[in-house]
Amino acid sequence: MNAASAARLTPGSVGIVTPRRIAIDAPLALDCGRTLPRHELMVETYGTLNTARSNAVLICHALSGDHHAAGLHAADDRKPGWWDNCIGPGKPIDTERFYVVALNNLGGCKGSTGPNTVDPETGSPYGPDFPLLTVRDWVRSQALLADHLGIARWAAIVGGSLGGMQVMQWAIDLPERVANAIVIASAPQLSAQNIAFNEIARQAILSDPDFHGGRFYDRGVLPSRGLMLARMIGHITYLSDAAMRAKFGNDLRAPTPSFNFDVEFEVESYLRHQGQAFVDRFDANTYLLMTKALDYFDPARDYGDRLDAAFRRAQARFLVIAFSSDWRFSPARSREIVKALVDAGRDVSYALIDSQLGHDDFLMPIPQYHDVLRGYLSRAADELEARP
């Protein structure tokens, strides 16, 4: 039995899925002042939209995610979608009850309009001419997608990390269109330390001679050293000190040191592998854009720097989840979100998941985490199904 048939036979898999390219023909005014006359989004859906069109769940992806959240594209795929452990029949985001929509955000590099797609005005890739985006721009784009799909109100919007920021922005900007907002391992805005890590990642890309000011597509090169370095820095922040120690220790790969700069320690090997694998699947301009969207995120800014004032607009019920070993967006950042929601009088529950890995734990099938998600969403589905 090959891996694919194994995956299909795995209970809870959505099976083979086919992404769709959806053209959004409405103009999209962006925070930077520019307007995109039209754009395309890559989308995958799982489950069935009910006749009331009320059971739709939007999945917002994080920095390097995309529309392929669950299932397999082909029978011989080595890996399923990035959140396959959570989305599927009988899983916490249950596709037997919900119609799940996952997209590649605008500015992404997996087929949605972005820096690596062709600008119809010039006939060549946008590259650095693609506008920088904000989380709010993504919400606007996703709202146009919802219109296209005929979804007036999401039963739930779910996202981890940068995805959680989109969830919060949705609840604030389009309160009547979100019933439940699930914010996982996120933050109400970036800390100076978060921005500092992003800036190092950007400088790594920008200073790569093969970057060519973002116009590397026509030159047949990739800023692979810069992008690899950016990803290596990112990975340090995704793992806890304890997890790195447990995984790699300070083990040398050889019995004795070799006194040079080759890969000698296990952790070096891991980081280089992660960096290299990323170069093969991600676009440098998109990475720059995503980190800037993170840096710009601050929904309180328009409300006198008061997050509670921003959340007073929201109507959704909130579920906020943090992970004990996450230091990138630590539980203290989630508690800031919860405090603002309580001050605003919103419905909110907060669960702190005992975890080991760090920020990456939001992608892991930790039983306590999945029980909380399942419990929350199955109740939401019950309420939905009780209503005519």
Added chain:
Amino acid sequence: MSLRRDLEPIVEWIRPGARILDLGCGDGQLLKHLAGTRGVRGYGLEIDPLNVTRCIEAGVNVIQADLDEGLRDFGSASFDYVVMTQALQALQRPDEALSEILRVGRYGIVTFPNFGHWRVRLALARGRMPMTPALPARWYDTPNIHLCTVDDFEALCALRGWKIIDRRLLDQSHREGLGHRLAPNLFTEVAMYLLEAPRIKGFAT
């Protein structure tokens, strides 16, 4: 779902439509009952992950938190009632907890097992730590580290200027009998208090 007997007096104290914070809310039973019967809105604080999941499954707002870390995330007078049932005696500093309860809530509702009950006194007179229906744990595995009597509690309230609006002094079947009226500190097993903090006129909080 029928409400736990010891929670019934609390329900009577809480006016409809109030905003409530339930400290150590367990599976969320009180909040769910109050939401259903009195239109009360609020949040539970709970440290146990299993209880947190149960609250979420029941549709009760729950915030996972350690009561010993205080209520600093909550604004002064931001709730009508702050409730804490049978947890006071397990805290590091019950006096600070009470003071926080009365800062965050306009009213505080607190229940605790009375260490002045005759069964407790009898056990101590025999030279052993008490194990009673209200205090079932053994001395070495009890979560209770700051037990007090009805008289101790009322003395603390007097000292800090916390006003006792109402109290219920109950036996283990949650009834008030003649003994409770004559010698409350001897016959009360579970003590329940409705408290109000002194507020300075002219100050919002």
